Each structure stands twice: as C-alpha cells, then as structure tokens.
Amino acid sequence: MRKMKRLLLIAAALLITNISVFAASGFEAIVNVPLGLSVGIPTGTYEAIDLGSMPGFDSGVTAQLGYMIGIGKIGVSILGELGYSYDSYRYYYSEELVNFAKIKTTRSLYTHSFQIGLLPKINIGQFAIGVGAGVKIPVSGYTISKVEGSVAGVEGSSSSGKTEFKRKDIEKMDRNVIPYMKVTFDYSFFFGNKMALNVGAYLGYDFGLAEKSYIDNEYTGVDSFDIGLQLGLRFAPKL
Numbered sequence: 001m002r003k004m005k006r007l008l009l010i011a012a013a014l015l016i017t018n019i020s021v022f023a024a025s026g027f028e029a030i031v032n033v034p035l036g037l038s039v040g041i042p043t044g045t046y047e048a049i050d051l052g053s054m055p056g057f058d059s060g061v062t063a064q065l066g067y068m069i070g071i072g073k074i075g076v077s078i079l080g081e082l083g084y085s086y087d088s089y090r091y092y093y094s095e096e097l098v099n100f101a102k103i104k105t106t107r108s109l110y111t112h113s114f115q116i117g118l119l120p121k122i123n124i125g126q127f128a129i130g131v132g133a134g135v136k137i138p139v140s141g142y143t144i145s146k147v148e149g150s151v152a153g154v155e156g157s158s159s160s161g162k163t164e165f166k167r168k169d170i171e172k173m174d175r176n177v178i179p180y181m182k183v184t185f186d187y188s189f190f191f192g193n194k195m196a197l198n199v200g201a202y203l204g205y206d207f208g209l210a211e212k213s214y215i216d217n218e219y220t221g222v223d224s225f226d227i228g229l230q231l232g233l234r235f236a237p238k239l
Helices: 002-021
Strands: 026-043 050-071 074-096 101-118 121-124 127-151 154-166 178-190 195-206 210-212 219-235
Touching: 026 074, 026 195, 050 101, 050 219, 074 127, 074 219, 101 178, 178 219
Parallel strands: none
Antiparallel strands: 026 050, 026 219, 050 074, 074 101, 074 121, 101 127, 121 127, 127 154, 127 178, 178 195, 195 219, 210 219
16 A cells, blocks of 8 residues: 555656656747748859859748747747748859950849748747748749940940749749748747747758759749848737
8 A cells, every 4th residue: 555655656756757848848829920021042053254243132921830949948839931032042143245345234132922831930048940941822923133344444335124923924934932941049028928029130042943054954034032120919828
C-alpha cells in the first residue's frame, strides 16, 4: 500500500510538472504589416553591355496562424502564412549603338499577389526568429519602361511607357508564380496574458517572374532581395 501511495505521488508530481512546463502551449495568430526596401537582381541571359540593380518598395498584410509548443521560456511555433503582397522588381541595362550612341533602359515591374507559405519560429521569451518559404501568386500588376539615349556621353531624348496586366497574361509566362524565402525577427510587447504588439524586421528573397531564354534555355527575369520592418498584433500564450 505504501509503495502504491509513493507511485501515485510520483505520478501526480510528474503530471503537475508537465502541465506547468507546457502551460504556455496553445493556438497562435499574428496579423502583420511589413514595409520594406527591395533591390532588383537581374538573372539569366541579357544581351547588354551594362546591367544593374535598382531599389524599389514592398508592402503587404499577412496573417500567420498555427500552434505554439511552450517548454518553459522556449517555444516552437508552427505557423502557416496567408496574405496580400505588393512587390517591386527594378533593374536597368544599357546597349551601345553606332557612332558612340548608347541607350539605357530602366524596367520596373510591380505586382499584386496572393501569398501562401510556412513560417516556423523559435521563441525565446518574448523574442522570436522565424525561417520560412512559400509562393506569391500575382493576380495583377504593371510594368514601367523608361528609355534614355545619349551620344558621346551627352544626354539626348527619353521616353517612358506603362503596361498593365492581369493573371491571364501572367499565366502565359514560363515561370508565372514567385517562390520566396525569408527570415524574420520579432519582439512581443505583451499587454495581457495572450495579446501582444509585435515589432520586428525581415530579410527575404523573391524568385521573380521569368521567361526561358531562346539562347540557353535558362530562366531570364528579375529577382529581388528584400529588407524591412514589420508591425503586428499577436495572439499567443505568454512564455
């Protein structure tokens, strides 16, 4: 009987300890607004003497939904990500003509996309780092092209044009979705047991829309490297 009582006491102690350790586990949801800078990265085959990146602007609204497993002051969050993303992909290239003439073309692509992905996070107290990936599905957008001419270094005329497109136009491209990867850093300022203001930053890379080159059959397009800040509202157990 005494042995049975001891076993029951030990089992009860273990149960209470486990309940205490995993008390912070539970449903997690974050509504996030990212704002950042993007740098266009031309990829593939370009017949140009000069090719380079240009800066742009990104923004959007995302919802991250999932479950956090808390073990003391450390938690593991498994989150799915859904949202809207506005992205820019900008670059320039130059071509030399006869008689010391040169043409510089600046191309800017702007997309409105539905975003879906996974974003696992490690939480240490109120700090969290996430590493995720997914895909952006552009539903519409537009391109702006600006052409500038010069002769012997003296600037001449310039012209620009804007072209809008829909999803049906994008589907004709060889790569018509935008895979992405990103790393996030967040700090939660809790104002309750489960509600917090999230302030953070992110780094990301987009594999942009592209066509296969007829020269070497490689994808030719423009990717982007993204860096920015994000502000969000978080619902999750406090570690």
